[in-house]
Amino acid sequence: MGLFKSKKKKIDNYSLKHGVGLVTYNDPMSNVSEQFKTIRTNIQFSSVDKKLKSILFTSSARSEGKSTVSNNMAVTQAKQGDRVLLIDADLRRPIMHKTFNLNNTYGLSNYLSGSVRLEDVVQRTMIDNLFVITSGPIPPNPSELLGSVRTKDLLNRLSSQFDLLILDAPPVNAVTDSQVLASMVDGVILVVPQGIAKKSDVIRAKQLLETVHANILGFVMNRVTETSSSKYGGYYGAYKK
Template sequence: MPQRSSKNNVIITEANPQSPISESYRTLRTNIDFSLVDNDNKVIMVTSTQQAEGKTTTAVNMAVAYAQTEKKVLIVDADMRRPNVHNMFRRPNRVGLSNLLAGQYTVQELVTETHIPHLEMLSAGVIPHNPSELLSSERWVQFIEFAKNKYDVVIIDTPPALSLPDAQLVAGHSCGVVIVIDVGKVKREAVKKMKSNLEHAKGRILGVVLNNMNKKEAGTYAYQY
């Protein structure tokens, strides 16, 4: 992805589908499709080592890129620490995943439509005090099974994977992981550590999105992964 030019909640794949950035999200989609060719149900999570590297931006644009192919898509905000997916769709986050995993609501009560055709959303819900415990629960496993059956593609946004267990917990239940790297600020060693943590949790790395690409380091990073 090119160097960031703005700090707002515009979904580029929706606002400007013909732009080179939107094209690169479609390329990412195509590459994922090739690597998951034997899987009918695609549960794909997005993570990064730190916060503010572009996880939510990537997850949302991937979800829109899939919805544009008329697949039935669900985006899940499993970043129950700094929820942001609902903001991208300009929706409230009064209840969501945390309330589902706490047994307070059913999934049918919590999943909402977005303004994008074919794309539904499960926002993060009330910020819980135990996100990792909730993601270790049987309710999470049941939810993933439900989502796999109901949707063609499920995209899961997660918290940073280096210092928190949440993304590793999600990785074990996903078909694959997309890693986002802000090449301007993250050290290669940190990415390697995260990658091995995710693989240890049986996460399959499907692709790496290099964000903030105009930086000089981008080239050297690209050859390392």
């Protein structure tokens, strides 16, 4: 996590086997952790009239770091004292159970298919105030499950039990899952890796989200090199709308 673009392939292969790096947990005093705190503050001020209760993180294409950003943002929010639920809504390439070393026998797909109770899928993590719903087994019909009334009811129910829901969703341009979910949450954030994401892909992702009237809060530019980042020398760029 947080390495330069030249090492992207190595990081992706590592992530698929072991999950994403939680720098905000393992190195909370680092420059990168400080930048996540800045992003957290900017998100909080992005909605003055309404408290954000659910935020979806996505990207335009695969392997652009949206899971790393969403998972570390969840840790950052939980450390602030908020009761946070992180949901692995990527039912095609799930990774959250590996990141937090959790059992993925039962998860979101099981609950949405009606085979388990909610209390069977919400799991505690090693971080105070942070809970996780893993993906569960990969289903044959992810888009249909995520677009069901049961999903909307689930998010409404969870919003009353947690201060913030953070959803890690698939890339917008690859499948319709994120569009379906974007209409159910309070806000959406696009993760855009510097020097990797194509401008045309990001524009298309934004347009697809706007089609479903998603509330696009802004973007997080990740994999920013030290020479082009802020004075703190971190790897995550500023958040802005």
